[in-house]
Amino acid sequence: MNENTGSRVVQETIALTENKRISEGYFRMRAQCGTHYANAAAGQFVTLRLLDQKDPLLRRPFSIHQVTIGPNGTPEIEILYRVVGGFTSKLSRQPAGSRIDLLGPLGHGFTVAAHTRPAAVVAGGIGVAPLVFLVWQLNRAGMNPDLITVFLGGQSKNDILCRDRFEQMGVRTKTATEDGSLGFHGLVTAPLETWLKTADPAMIYACGPHGMLTAVGKIARTANIACELSIETLMACGLGVCMGCAVKTHDNSEGYQHVCKHGPVFDAAAIA
Ligand SMILES: Cc1cc2nc3c(=O)[nH]c(=O)nc-3n(C[C@H](O)[C@H](O)[C@H](O)COP(=O)(O)OP(=O)(O)OC[C@H]3O[C@@H](n4cnc5c(N)ncnc54)[C@H](O)[C@@H]3O)c2cc1C
Ligand code: FES
Numbered sequence: 284m285n286e287n288t289g290s291r292v293v294q295e296t297i298a299l300t301e302n303k304r305i306s307e308g309y310f311r312m313r314a315q316c317g318t319h320y321a322n323a324a325a326g327q328f329v330t331l332r333l334l335d336q337k338d339p340l341l342r343r344p345f346s347i348h349q350v351t352i353g354p355n356g357t358p359e360i361e362i363l364y365r366v367v368g369g370f371t372s373k374l375s376r377q378p379a380g381s382r383i384d385l386l387g388p389l390g391h392g393f394t395v396a397a398h399t400r401p402a403a404v405v406a407g408g409i410g411v412a413p414l415v416f417l418v419w420q421l422n423r424a425g426m427n428p429d430l431i432t433v434f435l436g437g438q439s440k441n442d443i444l445c446r447d448r449f450e451q452m453g454v455r456t457k458t459a460t461e462d463g464s465l466g467f468h469g470l471v472t473a474p475l476e477t478w479l480k481t482a483d484p485a486m487i488y489a490c491g492p493h494g495m496l497t498a499v500g501k502i503a504r505t506a507n508i509a510c511e512l513s514i515e516t517l518m519a520c521g522l523g524v525c526m527g528c529a530v531k532t533h534d535n536s537e538g539y540q541h542v543c544k545h546g547p548v549f550d551a552a553a554i555a
Contacts, residue, residue, distance in 0.1 A: 293319055299381050310365075323416075324395070328346045364409070393488055407491020411444050432478060470495070475502065486511070490513035529541055532554055
């Protein structure tokens with residue numbers, strides 16, 4: 284049972300229906316999954332294991348990118364991933380039909396509400412993975428898509444992902460690349476700060492590299508705007524057992540919380 288959501292956590296074997304390269308080094312996989320994913324929250328994650336993986340304990344965490352319900356009522360889960368090492372490179376070579384082990388949904392997701400003032404959704408590179416599902420859930424909760432602006436940042440245009448998906452949902456996108464190959468030339472926080480001069484937002488949501496999250500958290504704090512950050516740490520168990528993912532926080536007496544259990548989404552004000 285997931286203590287945050289009260290939903291079931293299930294380990295199951297799924298068969299890939301698709302595993303497709305969407306940009307240099309980035310892949311999107313899709314598979315039918317258990318019906319409990321119909322209640323998954325954006326920002327929650329799963330852990331995956333390849334069936335021929337030697338160490339059965341070392342599962343790898345990935346955000347839920349999207350959950351759609353097929354015509355027969357069976358949910359399909361999508362994972363968007365970047366190839367960075369052994370596991371992700373092996374995963375990228377699994378053809379449709381391959382079976383993998385899925386455990387989830389895990390962790391604590393974003394606060395979804397029908398905000399009546401604007402919301403900024405800020406993605407750095409592969410940090411966009413949980414944010415497609417977030418925007419979809421904000422829309423489903425009744426938030427006007429005109430009020431949502433998605434800021435997509437990356438090193439170069441190859442790292443700007445899912446722009447079409449956001450635009451299909453009717454939300455505005457602004458891009459920034461560090462090499463200037465697409466959109467604003469520089470960090471994604473620059474167009475965010477420009478937008479903040481006139482937007483008066485209810486909330487900033489963000490997921491991306493540590494430096495970007497620190498900067499977004501600081502911007503939100505200075506402007507006194509509610510902000511939620513999805514953070515990444517190295518994880519071993521993913522279940523709150525091994526203590527491998529502890530981060531320093533301000534909001535509990537022990538000073539530390541587990542990203543896999545209390546996060547990965549935290550109130551920006553709680554993170555040290
Ligand atoms: C809650 C959570 C959600 C995640 N969601 C996604 C997602 O949706 N898509 C995606 O592509 N990746 C995601 N990640 C990161 C993903 O788990 C790692 O990229 C993956 O485990 C790498 O495995 P590997 O064997 O391919 O690489 P490894 O050989 O294990 O690592 C390769 C390099 O990546 C670094 N690395 C590995 N894991 C992490 C991590 N968690 N954070 C920072 N650096 C890391 C290592 O230090 C090393 O330098 C998420 C991580 C967490 C904690
Ligand atoms: S990864 Fe083991 S406690 Fe979080």
